[in-house]
Amino acid sequence: MAETQGKGGQPPAPTGSKMRVDKWLWHARFFKTRSLATKIVGAGHLRVNGDKISKSSYGIGEGDVLTFAQGKQVRVIRVVALSTRRGPADEAQRLYEDLDPPKEAADNVPQTPSAAPKFDGKGRPSKKDRRILDQTRRSMLD
Structure with missing residues (x-):
């Protein structure tokens, strides 16, 4: 064989x-x-x-x-x-x-507050950072 x-x-x-x-x-x-x-x-x-x-x-x-x-x-x-x-x-x-x-x-898991960007206040956040911050704020209010 x-x-x-x-x-x-x-x-x-x-x-x-x-x-x-x-x-x-x-x-x-x-x-x-x-x-x-x-x-x-x-x-x-x-x-x-x-x-x-x-x-x-x-x-x-x-x-x-x-x-x-x-x-x-x-x-x-x-x-x-x-x-x-x-x-x-x-x-x-x-x-x-x-x-x-x-x-x-x-x-498909929604982002949690721990997934927020590590923006330390130096300079302006990027557009992506602002979107994530807005999502985080909205999820905290819900």
């Missing part, structure tokens, strides 16, 4: 196998370097199927759900496939399924 080959001639990882979690996060391009992925996992900021993981050598497989912080957002990811190399972005996106809620819902 012929084995399908991915871009670059690399065969896909065998089904049912395990892979180090730090290596997979790097392959899937969630972190720029493998050592950064190792640091996040080692600090205990990763959950696999709801269990807190602190060893970067922990083995993950297809179907596992990973939860971790990336920047200012929490990512919830289902592992779809394992890889043998760190390929281009479109190849990396095929390794996981994003379980996060759509971003559009967050964009």
Whole structure:
């Protein structure tokens, strides 16, 4: 039986196998370097199927759900496939399924007073700053 080959001639990882979690996060391009992925996992900021993981050598497989912080957002990811190399972005996106809620819902949230511009009184506010200030005042009166 012929084995399908991915871009670059690399065969896909065998089904049912395990892979180090730090290596997979790097392959899937969630972190720029493998050592950064190792640091996040080692600090205990990763959950696999709801269990807190602190060893970067922990083995993950297809179907596992990973939860971790990336920047200012929490990512919830289902592992779809394992890889043998760190390929281009479109190849990396095929390794996981994003379980996060759509971003559009967050964009429709009205601005709160904490979202007011940091105008410190030096000079005139820009037109954008004035609009945000007006919105903030109106929402406080309602």
